Amino acid sequence: MAPVRTHPLARGALAQRTSDFLGKAWAKGWLPPPELDPDALWALAAKPYGARAAAAEHGGRTGEDVADFRERFTRIIASVAAEADLNPLGRAMAWGQLARVVKNRLALGALWEAQPRLLETPLPAPIIVVGHMRSGTTRLHKLLAADPAFSHTRYCDAYHPVPQGLRTRLGVKRLVSAFELRLLGLLNPWMQSIHPMAPTAVEEELAWISAALHHSIYESQWHIPSYSAWSEARDPAAIYREFRRILQTDAATRAIADRPRVMKVPAFAEDLDTILGLFPDARLVLAERAHEAVLRSAVSLAANQMAVQSDACDLAAIEARWRHKIALREERIAAALQGWRGPVARASFDDLNADWQSAIARVYAELGLTLTPQALAAMRRTMAASEGGQHHAHAGQLARFAEAERRGA
Numbered sequence: 001m002a003p004v005r006t007h008p009l010a011r012g013a014l015a016q017r018t019s020d021f022l023g024k025a026w027a028k029g030w031l032p033p034p035e036l037d038p039d040a041l042w043a044l045a046a047k048p049y050g051a052r053a054a055a056a057e058h059g060g061r062t063g064e065d066v067a068d069f070r071e072r073f074t075r076i077i078a079s080v081a082a083e084a085d086l087n088p089l090g091r092a093m094a095w096g097q098l099a100r101v102v103k104n105r106l107a108l109g110a111l112w113e114a115q116p117r118l119l120e121t122p123l124p125a126p127i128i129v130v131g132h133m134r135s136g137t138t139r140l141h142k143l144l145a146a147d148p149a150f151s152h153t154r155y156c157d158a159y160h161p162v163p164q165g166l167r168t169r170l171g172v173k174r175l176v177s178a179f180e181l182r183l184l185g186l187l188n189p190w191m192q193s194i195h196p197m198a199p200t201a202v203e204e205e206l207a208w209i210s211a212a213l214h215h216s217i218y219e220s221q222w223h224i225p226s227y228s229a230w231s232e233a234r235d236p237a238a239i240y241r242e243f244r245r246i247l248q249t250d251a252a253t254r255a256i257a258d259r260p261r262v263m264k265v266p267a268f269a270e271d272l273d274t275i276l277g278l279f280p281d282a283r284l285v286l287a288e289r290a291h292e293a294v295l296r297s298a299v300s301l302a303a304n305q306m307a308v309q310s311d312a313c314d315l316a317a318i319e320a321r322w323r324h325k326i327a328l329r330e331e332r333i334a335a336a337l338q339g340w341r342g343p344v345a346r347a348s349f350d351d352l353n354a355d356w357q358s359a360i361a362r363v364y365a366e367l368g369l370t371l372t373p374q375a376l377a378a379m380r381r382t383m384a385a386s387e388g389g390q391h392h393a394h395a396g397q398l399a400r401f402a403e404a405e406r407r408g409a
Helices: 013-028 038-058 063-084 088-114 116-120 137-145 172-187 206-210 225-233 237-253 266-278 291-309 315-338 349-367 373-386 390-408
Strands: 127-130 262-264 283-288 344-348
Touching: 013 088, 013 172, 038 063, 038 088, 063 088, 063 225, 063 237, 088 116, 088 237, 088 291, 116 237, 127 137, 127 266, 137 262, 137 283, 137 349, 137 373, 206 237, 206 266, 225 315, 237 266, 262 266, 266 315, 283 349, 291 315, 291 390, 344 349, 349 373
Parallel strands: 127 262, 127 283, 283 344
Antiparallel strands: none
């Protein structure tokens, strides 16, 4: 059982002890501190490739895409160093995430250099769930993904996108993912109540745009306003071209390229115009929820993530960031949809709560899809399985925070 979360910036006991230990170990020279330097991280990831490192970096990619990633990599590390004020655990976690990004970048490039036909994989018209974080996008995503006529991304493939041949068949990805989730759960005992995850469960594609250094996953963990502002203003086309390459690779290697993919990332709302240019035959499902409710839940999620990695979190700054994100995403959704003539369905958070079957039936009708008995039965199993899920605890956390705020006022 997770301890009571008494404040949005509460931190688990193990995270505090781990951070304290790492700080002491670095100060006394027991362990070397992680080097958050773009050249050092790149050299470490490139070392196994030797003279083939340049080919791995460029494999399947345009020169523009290679340059975009390099600039993003330099800028995000500079922003982390100047602004994030990470504690020792946060510094170790940042090093691990950014080292993995480069490692996977080179591994995927080497794969595409060796197997360019992966990038010719045709993709059926996807179904894309668009909406703010905490607006019901996850529930919509999981319900649609339950339909056997569609395909979806799994956690183990989202966070480990490089195909592993025999290792994949032996379930190594699943085992590694289970270990990672267990470790994260120990460090952050409220993680599963806010965003439930499991190795082979339906997962959003956030990790695939993060692999090209989209700002969204990083700004929810670290205070990096300069990188966020720069990335928000920059053309994200290079990020989504990499996303499409990973999507094609996943579809081909898992033999699911014949079925439409149900996809969901809240950051899609920020880049919807680019997404629609890349997938002009897409079918959209817009998730809708009152903005103040979205804000409370988004702040809770971001505060939970950031508190693990920094001792200097500012709740007011986190709230300001997510007010900005909601306004920006609303503006960009509206602009992208002005010229869009493809199918669009809408589903409100309240309607899903009141009668999810009717809400889903409307979505299918508005998209011109057939809701089969097999799909509906699978969705019912999905909903039944979630009834006892840890995610219900988050509502209690939000109520507790609101009551504490009311009493404090």
